[in-house]
Amino acid sequence: MxxxxxxxxxxxxxxxxxxxxxxxxxxxxxxxxxxxxxxxxxxxxxxxxxxxxxxxxxxxxxxxxxxxxxxxxxxxxxxxxxxxxxxxxxxxxxxxxxxxxxxxxxxxxxxxxxxxxxxxxxxxxxxxxxxxxxxxxAHIARDPMDPLFDAALAVRLLRAKRTEVKRALLDQTLVSGVGNIYADEALWRSRLHWARPTERLTAKQAQAVLSAAAEVMAEALVAGGTSFDALYVNVNGQSGYFDRSLDAYGRVGEPCRRCGTPIRRDPFMNRSSFSCPRCQPKPRTRTR
DNA sequence: CTTCAAACCTGTGGGC
DNA sequence: TGCCCACAGGTTTGAA
Structure with a gap:
């Protein structure tokens, strides 16, 4: 997609x-x-x-x-x-x-x-x-590839949320352009579990996961941007990036590329979340 | 105001 | 072989 x-x-x-x-x-x-x-x-x-x-x-x-x-x-x-x-x-x-x-x-x-x-x-x-x-x-936030993207603002907004970190990453009014795939990839890179409460993120962690999202999208753009010269402008979600460069998304049961532990799949918002059980340990049960 | 979840779609593929 | 159902997921909308 x-x-x-x-x-x-x-x-x-x-x-x-x-x-x-x-x-x-x-x-x-x-x-x-x-x-x-x-x-x-x-x-x-x-x-x-x-x-x-x-x-x-x-x-x-x-x-x-x-x-x-x-x-x-x-x-x-x-x-x-x-x-x-x-x-x-x-x-x-x-x-x-x-x-x-x-x-x-x-x-x-x-x-x-x-x-x-x-x-x-x-x-x-x-x-x-x-x-x-x-x-x-007008309500959609700038995305991480926007030259005027305000990373410090995004960190503040992310930490001000009272929800799980992956829900916040998918909130297009906080930072736009992040979907289920890149959210999972950013969380894997920053070693955060998708259910981590945003109020427990350190500033460094919030900055890291947002940077990771920007990096994975930039890499995907390079990988998928090879057909710029084609008259046939196509988008079918089949860019080469998805075949070889995903670390978490869709890899249930396959070994984590960092530690070898099989990737798990959790139900999340009527869809799926993929993560490494060892690199991204489940947060403590939150006390509201 | 903030957070959450259902609804919107249809093709694919696994199970029986 | 063929049917049924789970699944894919970004956004809007309305509820809590």
Whole structure:
């Protein structure tokens, strides 16, 4: 599933292949794909017709296209979303949800999404902390790859939480871009158990786990960013990074790369958490 | 105000 | 062979 490094790869592809072009027509093939665009399908397609795309931007797992009329087309890939740049005569994908044709007659932009957790919407741009962002994601924090990311602030916010450390890492208002995979990897690198109460984190531990999250995402971006030159801008969660570089996520029963102890899998928020029983010992039962 | 959990989706794969 | 169900998980929404 696309997380920050994959979304950044898509953003770079959009910047290269779509920025500077004028949308000739927009078509929505599945209304759920634009459910967050409250005014509806006709408003969405109508307002995009004839508009020039200025740039492709990203914050956390959200990305958006700056439009010449001053608004933005916001996209979230959800679990299974893809933004593809395809020649117009390419057959429609099975889960094609929306398509955008361009005035230059070149390759079109397609939104494909099997599970429809993702979606597109038009949004007004607002200034938050000196940066223009779509109003509907004004609450999303800067991600660790943002040049203006405030690490000291994130450490303070993390320690001010009253919850488990992994829940806090997944809180997009504290730091954005961290999903289940990178949360587990960051916790493994910093030798913290996912259920460690945030109020018991030392400043050093909080700083370490946030740094680890930034590092693992930066490494994933390098590993997954090899297809920037391809016209076919694809995100399918199958980047080489996942096959060879994960230390915890999905490795249940396999030996910890540090100590050899089999990795465990715990139920966590209707999904899974992977960790090393020895390197990441369970915290003492908390007393509320 | 903060924290928590259900709901939203559909394809895959294991078990029987 | 084929059916059923668990599982994958980011975000929103409403409850506590």
């Amino acid at each position: 696309p997380e920050l490094p994959e979304v950044e790869t898509v953003r770079a592809g959009l910047e290269r292949h779509v920025a500077g072009r004028v949308i000739a027509s927009a078509e929505v093939l599945h209304p759920r794909a634009i459910r967050r665009h409250v005014p509806g399908v006709e408003d969405f397609t109508g307002r995009l017709c004839g508009v020039k795309i200025e740039a492709a931007r990203r914050r956390g797992k959200y990305l958006w296209l700056d439009l010449a009329d001053g608004e933005a087309m916001l996209a979230h890939l959800g679990m299974s979303g893809q933004l593809l740049v395809q020649p117009e005569d390419t057959p429609a994908e099975k889960h094609l949800r929306a398509r955008f044709r361009f005035a230059d007659g070149g390759p079109e932009l397609r939104f494909v999404d099997q599970r429809t957790f993702g979606g597109l919407a038009l949004a007004e741009l607002v200034e938050v902390d000196g940066t223009a962002v779509p109003n509907t994601i």
